[in-house]
Amino acid sequence: MSESISTDPFGGLDTTSTAVTDEQLLPELVAHLREHRAKLRDEWARRIQEAHLLEAMTAQEMAVETTSVYDNYVEVLETGSVEALQQYARDLSERIIPRGVETHEVVGIVLLLRDVLARSLFEKYQRDFALLNQILDAYEPAANRIANTVAVSFVEERERVIRQQQDALRELSTPVLPVRERLLILPIIGVLDSERARQLTEQLLAGIRTHRAKVVVIDITGAPEVDAVVANHLVQTVDASRLMGASVIITGLSPTIAQTLVTLGVDLSKMNTIGDLQGGLEEAERLLGFTVTKEEGTSQL
Amino acid sequence: MSTGPALFSILRQGQYLVASVHTALDDSQMLRLQGDLIDEIGRSRSRGIIIDVAALDVLDSFGTKTLGAIAEMARLRGATTVIVGIQPDVAFAMVQLGMGTGAVATALDLEEGLAFLEDRLSQPSTARHTP
Numbered sequence: 001m002s003e004s005i006s007t008d009p010f011g012g013l014d015t016t017s018t019a020v021t022d023e024q025l026l027p028e029l030v031a032h033l034r035e036h037r038a039k040l041r042d043e044w045a046r047r048i049q050e051a052h053l054l055e056a057m058t059a060q061e062m063a064v065e066t067t068s069v070y071d072n073y074v075e076v077l078e079t080g081s082v083e084a085l086q087q088y089a090r091d092l093s094e095r096i097i098p099r100g101v102e103t104h105e106v107v108g109i110v111l112l113l114r115d116v117l118a119r120s121l122f123e124k125y126q127r128d129f130a131l132l133n134q135i136l137d138a139y140e141p142a143a144n145r146i147a148n149t150v151a152v153s154f155v156e157e158r159e160r161v162i163r164q165q166q167d168a169l170r171e172l173s174t175p176v177l178p179v180r181e182r183l184l185i186l187p188i189i190g191v192l193d194s195e196r197a198r199q200l201t202e203q204l205l206a207g208i209r210t211h212r213a214k215v216v217v218i219d220i221t222g223a224p225e226v227d228a229v230v231a232n233h234l235v236q237t238v239d240a241s242r243l244m245g246a247s248v249i250i251t252g253l254s255p256t257i258a259q260t261l262v263t264l265g266v267d268l269s270k271m272n273t274i275g276d277l278q279g280g281l282e283e284a285e286r287l288l289g290f291t292v293t294k295e296e297g298t299s300q301l
Numbered sequence: 302m303s304t305g306p307a308l309f310s311i312l313r314q315g316q317y318l319v320a321s322v323h324t325a326l327d328d329s330q331m332l333r334l335q336g337d338l339i340d341e342i343g344r345s346r347s348r349g350i351i352i353d354v355a356a357l358d359v360l361d362s363f364g365t366k367t368l369g370a371i372a373e374m375a376r377l378r379g380a381t382t383v384i385v386g387i388q389p390d391v392a393f394a395m396v397q398l399g400m401g402t403g404a405v406a407t408a409l410d411l412e413e414g415l416a417f418l419e420d421r422l423s424q425p426s427t428a429r430h431t432p
Contacts, residue, residue: 205389212409240392245385245409245417 089153189222221252251280355386
C-alpha cells in the first residue's frame with residue numbers, strides 16, 4: 001500500500017512549486033503507468049515487433065507475456081521488491097529457453113519497456129522540468145534494478161540448463177559394452193573433451209579387466225570433432241589397452257576427423273582403423289575366431 | 302647387486318618360467334631379477350618367460366626399460382617373453398610417460414600369458430626352422 005501523506009520533514013520547507021517527495025512520486029508514477037496500461041503495453045509490443053525480437057513466439061503468446069511482464073514491472077516499481085519478478089523471470093526463462101530465445105532478446109525487450117515507460121513519463125511531465133527530474137530519479141534506479149534482475153535470472157536459468165545437460169551427458173557418456181565373449185564395444189557419442197577422454201580411458205581399462213577382453217572396438221561415428229589433445233589421449237588409450245593384452249580397433253573416423261588428425265600430425269601409425277562399426281566387428285570376430293553364418297530359410301522376418 | 306631376500310620368485314612350469322614380482326622393486330632388485338631370469342633360461346632350457354607384475358601399482362622408467370631388456374636378452378637365449386598383469390592405472394601412466402614396453406608382448410593375466418606362449422611356440426619359428 002502506498003502512503004499518500006508526506007513524512008519528509010523538509011517537504012514543507014521546499015520553496016519550489018514542484019515540491020513533491022519521493023514517497024509521493026512513486027505512487028504517482030505507478031498510478032500513471034496503471035492508467036495507461038493498455039496503450040503503453042501495445043506500444044511496447046509494437047516496438048518489440050519492430051526490433052524483430054522474440055520472433056520465436058506467436059502473437060498470442062506475446063500478448064500474454066508482455067501483459068504479465070508489464071504488470072510485474074509496475075508492481076516492482078510500486079513495492080520495490082524484486083522477488084516476485086525474479087520468480088516470474090525464472091519461469092519465463094524456463095519456458096522460452098528451449099525455444100531458442102537468446103539473452104540479447106530478453107535484455108532487449110526489458111530495455112525497450114524501460115524506454116517506452118520513460119518516454120511516456122517525459123511526455124506527461126515535459127512542462128515541469130524539475131518534477132520530471134525527480135520522477136526520473138525515482139524511476140531510473142528501480143528500472144535498472146528490474147532490467148538487471150530479469151537479465152540475471154535469464155542467464156542463471158540458462159546456466160542451470162547447461163549444467164543439467166552436462167551432467168546428463170557425463171552420465172551416459174561412455175558405456176563399455178560386451179558384445180561377444182572377450183569383445184567389447186565402446187561407442188563414443190558427442191564431443192570428446194579431455195575430461196570425457198580421461199573418463200573413457202578409465203572405464204575402458206577397467207572394462208578390459210572385468211570382461212577379460214582381447215579385442216575392443218572404439219566407434220567414434222558419433223563424435224563430431226577431435227582435437228590434438230584428445231587424439232593423443234586416444235592413442236595413449238590404445239597403447240595402454242595393448243599393455244593390458246587387448247587389441248583396439250577404431251571405427252567410424254569421419255572424413256573431417258581423418259583430415260584433422262593427419263593435419264595435426266598425430267601419430268596414428270600404430271592404430272588399427274576400419275571404416276565402419278560393421279567392418280570393425282567383423283574384423284574383431286575374425287581376430288577372436290568367431291564366424292557368423294546366416295542359415296538359409298530360417299529367418300523369422 | 303642387492304643381497305637379502307628376493308622380492309620376486311621364479312618358478313618353472315614345464316618349458317616356461319614364471320617370474321612373479323611381489324612388490325615394487327628398486328633398481329638393484331630389478332637387475333637381480335634380470336640376472337636370475339637370464340641364468341635360469343639356460344639352466345632349465347625354457348622356451349618362454351612370463352613376468353607377472355600384477356602386484357605392482359607403479360612401474361618406473363627403469364623398471365620398464367629393464368623389462369624390455371630382459372625380453373631382448375631372453376630372445377637371444379631362445380625364449381619368448383610376455384609381461385602379464387599390468388594394472389589399468391599403471392598401463393595408462395606408462396603410456397603417458399612415453400614408456401611403452403616396445404616390442405615386448407603383453408597379456409591380461411597369467412592364464413592369458415600361458416595361452417599366448419602356447420600359441421606362439423606351437424607355430425614353427427621362422428628364425429630357427431628355416432628350411
